[in-house]
Amino acid sequence: MLQSTQSVMKEALWKLGYKDNVYELLKEPSRLLEVRIPVSMDDRSVKVFTGYRAQHNDAAGPIKGGIRFHPDVDAETIKALSIWTALKCGIADLPFGGGKGGIACDPRHLSLGELERLSRGYVRAVSQIVGPAKDILGPDVFTNSQIMAWMVDEYNRLKRYDSPGFISGKPLALGGSEGRERASSLGVAICVEEAAKKNRLRIKGSRVIIQGFGNAGSYLAKYLHDAGAIIVGISDAYGALYDPDGLPVEYLLNRRDSFGTVTSLFEGTITNAELLEQECDILVPAAVSGQITKENAHNIKASIIVEAAGGPTTLEAEKTLDSMGILVVPDVLAGSGGIIVSYFEWVQNKQGLYWPLEEIEEKLRLKMTEAFNTIFDSAQSRRINMRLAAYMAGAQKMAEASIKRGWV
Incomplete structure (x- = not known):
């Protein structure tokens, strides 16, 4: 995981024109x-x-x-x-x-x-x-x-x-922020919506698989289900459920335990690995790292992958997905909703002034949409994938700040 991260970071800094000592500091x-x-x-x-x-x-x-x-x-x-x-x-x-x-x-x-x-x-x-x-x-x-x-x-x-x-992430009674608990999921959902627009795909009627049914995956399932998407697959640590006609999302949400597990209540489950290869329009890996690899990438049938988990796609797999024309929205972009609303919570704590949920979600949507479109446009103009474009966008600020401070 660390070596893959450093590899992309090095390429991003090189494309931005920074010297090797900047990479040595940030690696x-x-x-x-x-x-x-x-x-x-x-x-x-x-x-x-x-x-x-x-x-x-x-x-x-x-x-x-x-x-x-x-x-x-x-x-x-x-x-x-x-x-x-x-x-x-x-x-x-x-x-x-x-x-x-x-x-x-x-x-x-x-x-x-x-x-x-x-x-x-x-x-x-x-x-x-x-x-x-x-x-x-x-x-x-x-x-x-x-x-x-x-x-x-x-x-x-x-x-x-x-x-x-x-x-951050505190209960509301202790100075927590409205919307923090589901911020990560809303951030992913916004990226799903924006990616669908770029692929000329409507959310309503789209078939979605969500690998992982914890905090991020379960809230995401509800968001997309309420938006009209058909949730055809979900999974947890014990297995996966898949139905091409759609799963009963509300029922599953009500039956999941505190760790996001629900599949043990059902017979005829499949494995997490098998779920990734099922038919769908949008695939959201929201479980753990290293799920899409060079061994199974060619079996992915989605047209869009939005990474809600950290590092679910290996770099070797991404090369295969790129060659297949699959749009991959990287974790460092799709998963930034949580830290954005954590920032909002920190600001509210410093001010002693707290914002309503509608204002927080509006501010989150504005930041996520702006970041998505900036990175997508950069990837298109430079003819690179969105992961490298995202690393370039993310690394530039800390590189510039380090240089201005005289650290490198």
Whole structure:
């Protein structure tokens, strides 16, 4: 994941005309903290978890980025994700540098009390390098508003003052923003709409497959279903459902558990890999990385792919998709809705003035639409794919800020 990210970053900076020393600065996070977090478990044992916080580049402003709780969290993954977040900030023209944090764990196997103690332990471990003017945390994979509430409470205890701007994705009662929970999905939905326009495809009646039914995938399914799309396939960690005539979206949404799983309630499921190769107009990988590879890319039947997950398409697969004329909207663009509304939350916390949902979604749509069209037009004029165009748009701001500061 990190090597692929660096490869595209290097090409993007070269096409922008920057010297090699700019790439040397931006190819890795400027700072990576690894921490050990002891947690008292319910059985009275003490388990030690490993956590990370990567800060990519703060030339354009304080660091911003989420925290994920996942078994596959490691240093290399967190490094790559911090670069992606930095690119998202550049694409959306936010006054932030990118960061990412995580803990190697499976929250599905932790009790509520264990999860709270782990969340608070993480804040204590990283408290010296984070804060509302240094590094603003936020939710990511398998973390939610309750975890953010525990974290902001722990930070306030440590600092002995109230600091809602320390973290985004909080409950509304603690200074959270309207629309934050579904911001990532709305951002993806806007990109689906814009990509469909470019391909002269109407959303109403389009057949859509969404791989992943967690926070992003489930909200996206509802958005597109309400817009008239036919959701023909969804999946979770245990399998996939596919029906060419359309799935009962509302029923599935009502039956999913807190981790977004629902397929275990049904017989006749297929695998996630099989779902990717089914007939559809629009495919949205919203699960995990590395799903579309050189082995299965030639079997993709969609005309549009919008990446809601991080890194679902390998670079080798993308070459095949490009040759097949499939429009791929990259994750660093499609997945930027969450960080945009996190920025809105940070601004509202600083002002002490909170905006209604309609205003937030209007501001989000404006930023996403502008970013999509800028990147699409750049890709067309330069005759490159949208991923490279997005990396160029995202890297330019932090490169310029680093140069103006005299760092390179």
